[in-house]
Amino acid sequence: MTKRLTEKQKEEIVKSFQSGIAIDVLSEKYACTVSTIIRNLKKSLGDVEYKKFLDIGKSLEEKSRKNQNKNQNKNNGLLELNIDNKDLKNDSINSKVLNENSTAANIAEINSFFEIAPIDFEIDNSSRKELSSVPISEIDFPKVVYMVVDKKIELEIKLLKDFPEWQFLPQDDLSRKAIEIFFDLNLAKRSCTKEQKVLKVPNVDVFRIARPNLIAKGISRIVCAENLIAL
Numbered sequence: 001m002t003k004r005l006t007e008k009q010k011e012e013i014v015k016s017f018q019s020g021i022a023i024d025v026l027s028e029k030y031a032c033t034v035s036t037i038i039r040n041l042k043k044s045l046g047d048v049e050y051k052k053f054l055d056i057g058k059s060l061e062e063k064s065r066k067n068q069n070k071n072q073n074k075n076n077g078l079l080e081l082n083i084d085n086k087d088l089k090n091d092s093i094n095s096k097v098l099n100e101n102s103t104a105a106n107i108a109e110i111n112s113f114f115e116i117a118p119i120d121f122e123i124d125n126s127s128r129k130e131l132s133s134v135p136i137s138e139i140d141f142p143k144v145v146y147m148v149v150d151k152k153i154e155l156e157i158k159l160l161k162d163f164p165e166w167q168f169l170p171q172d173d174l175s176r177k178a179i180e181i182f183f184d185l186n187l188a189k190r191s192c193t194k195e196q197k198v199l200k201v202p203n204v205d206v207f208r209i210a211r212p213n214l215i216a217k218g219i220s221r222i223v224c225a226e227n228l229i230a231l
Contacts, residue, residue, distance in 0.1 A: 005032065005040065013037060014044045018053055020060050039165045043187060043225060133221060133230040136211065141204035145181045145224075146188035149199045155179050155219075156196070163223055178221035179214070181207075187225065207231075 005013070013026055023041075027034045042050045148156055160166050161174035181201070182188035188198045207214075207222065211231050214220075222229040 005030065005036070010040050010044065013040060017041055017057075020057050022057060022061070035165055035168065039225065042165075133228040136208060136222070136229050136231055139227065139229055141207075142183050143202075143204070145183055145201045145204055146185055147179070147181055147199045147201060148188060148192050148196050150196055153199065157217075157219060158223075160221060160223070160228075166223070166228060176221050177217070177219045178223050179219055180223045183225055 009030055013030065016026055017023070017037075023034055023037050026037050030037070038050075045053070150156065157177055157179060159174065160169060160176050160178050163178075163180075166174070180191075182191070185198065192198055215231055220231050222231065
């Protein structure tokens with residue numbers, strides 16, 4: 001059974017993100033993918049608010065980085081000043097020590113040389129493989145889900161490339177046909193246009209029963225808030 005974030009965890013993620021916690025840090029903390037964090041943030045905050053806090057977070061990171069560089073340059077300046085103020089009466093001795101250290105470093109560098117064996121295997125330069133989908137047999141659906149259909153109650157079929165949160169998939173997978181379901185009625189209503197309506201699906205087993213028919217129509221994926229489901 002696929003693990004899903006609880007409502008409490010989703011609220012904690014939104015509050016942490018608004019306070020400036022980076023998305024990759026939240027992904028590691030809650031043991032889920034970056035795309036899952038982004039999807040939940042966008043659904044909770046909306047695209048505008050999400051981008052607003054994302055820009056604020058980047059600004060804070062940039063400011064922190066500048067302060068660190070400033071402090072480092074200041075420390076380097078103090079170090080150089082201390083060196084300039086030292087008594088350097090024994091120039092000849094210091095020069096000899098430096099030459100000896102330099103020679104020793106060169107010898108150590110030569111002695112530490114080692115040969116790297118040539119790589120004799122092929123490197124996979126293909127696009128990122130589609131490892132994000134979960135088989136429908138492993139999905140634990142809620143008791144009721146919702147779908148957006150047109151007024152003739154026909155399925156709205158999309159391509160995976162129509163979903164921004166799945167743009168990282170390989171091009172072949174982005175061309176797959178998919179239908180979208182919603183676990184939350186309000187989310188379904190927000191995705192519904194004037195020419196469409198929300199359809200309640202009280203028996204979620206219908207997706208497993210209708211699986212052969214969906215595949216026959218070229219539909220191989222179901223998109224929902226938590227997962228990309230493979231038929």
